[in-house]
Structure formats: C-alpha cells, structure tokens
Amino acid sequence: MAKQKIRIKVNGADMEAEVEPRLLLVHCIRDVLGLTGTHIGCDTSHCGACTVHLNGKPIKSCTLFAVQADGGEVTTVEGLEQNGTLHPVQEGFWQEHGLQCGFCTPGMMMTGAAFLKENPNPNEDEIRFAISGNLCRCTGYVNIVKAIQYAAEKMRQGA
Numbered sequence: 455m456a457k458q459k460i461r462i463k464v465n466g467a468d469m470e471a472e473v474e475p476r477l478l479l480v481h482c483i484r485d486v487l488g489l490t491g492t493h494i495g496c497d498t499s500h501c502g503a504c505t506v507h508l509n510g511k512p513i514k515s516c517t518l519f520a521v522q523a524d525g526g527e528v529t530t531v532e533g534l535e536q537n538g539t540l541h542p543v544q545e546g547f548w549q550e551h552g553l554q555c556g557f558c559t560p561g562m563m564m565t566g567a568a569f570l571k572e573n574p575n576p577n578e579d580e581i582r583f584a585i586s587g588n589l590c591r592c593t594g595y596v597n598i599v600k601a602i603q604y605a606a607e608k609m610r611q612g613a
C-alpha cells in the first residue's frame with residue numbers, strides 16, 4: 455500500500471513519518487515513533503489504555519488513523535513530565551499508589567491530566583465519571599481516584 459508522509463508535533467518535537475493510510479495512530483506512536491508508554495489494551499475503543507492528547511484533547515489513539523493526526527500536536531505519557539519534574543498527576547499516582555500492574559496507568563494519567571485542566575476542583579463522582587472510559591483490569595479505582603484528587607490539590611496549590 456502506498457505510504458503517506460505525515461508531520462506531527464509529538465511531546466513538543468516535530469516528527470515526520472511515512473505511514474500506510476491504514477496505520478492506527480497508536481501503532482504509529484508505539485512502532486514508528488518508539489513511544490511505548492502508550493498501551494494497547496483492546497484495539498476496539500473500550501479500555502482507554504491508548505489515551506493520548508491530540509491538540510490538547512484526550513483521545514483513544516486506537517480509534518484514529520495516524521494520517522488523521524497529520525499537522526496536529528500529540529502529547530503522550532512521556533510528555534507529561536517537564537524538565538525532570540513529574541506532572542502532578544504522575545506524582546499523584548506515585549504518592550497514592552494508583553497502580554497495580556500499571557497497564558492502564560498511562561491512559562488513566564492522560565485522561566486525568568486533561569480532565570483536571572477542564573475541572574480543577576472535581577468531586578469524587580466527577581472524577582469517576584471522567585475516567586469511566588478507562589478500564590483498570592486490576593480494579594484499582596480507589597487509589598486511582600485518590601491519585602487524581604492528589605493531583606487536583608497540588609495543581610490548585612500551584613495555581
């Protein structure tokens with residue numbers, strides 16, 4: 455199949471790749487760009503392990519072709535940390551032990567980070583609703599919610 459050149463800004467860096475039009479964005483991120491922090495848990499848009507930000511909005515990167523992100527800006531879990539400082543959501547998962555096997559964690563963090571930008575002072579129900587598109591097979595939701603609450607508090611203090 456003929457390949458198509460795409461240009462995407464990924465975690466602040468300009469990237470170019472030649473991809474087949476059928477290549478899913480998640481496969482481009484992992485296999486072409488080598489950013490394996492983004493996980494694939496289902497490939498059918500159910501689990502949210504593949505969540506990244508496209509132009510600032512959280513998306514499930516298994517639901518999009520890489521060519522559809524051409525010209526856009528993608529942030530993956532590797533881009534949350536800035537200059538050696540963890541994003542408050544990452545810190546929250548660390549402090550509150552918001553993971554067990556860790557498979558859902560990158561997607562949870564990306565969803566959580568985008569959600570807190572929209573709602574910096576959420577209650578527990580709002581957090582649970584926000585992460586309802588992300589599945590944790592270890593069922594560690596209590597600590598995931600605590601991790602996002604920790605991040606919200608930290609972000610409010612920093613604001």
Ligand code: FES
Pocket residue numbers: 493494495496497498499500501502503504505514515516517
């Ligand atoms: S891998 Fe994309 S939603 Fe599961």
Ligand code: FES
Pocket residue numbers: 552553554555556557558559589590591592593594
């Ligand atoms: S920590 Fe194992 S799937 Fe969530």
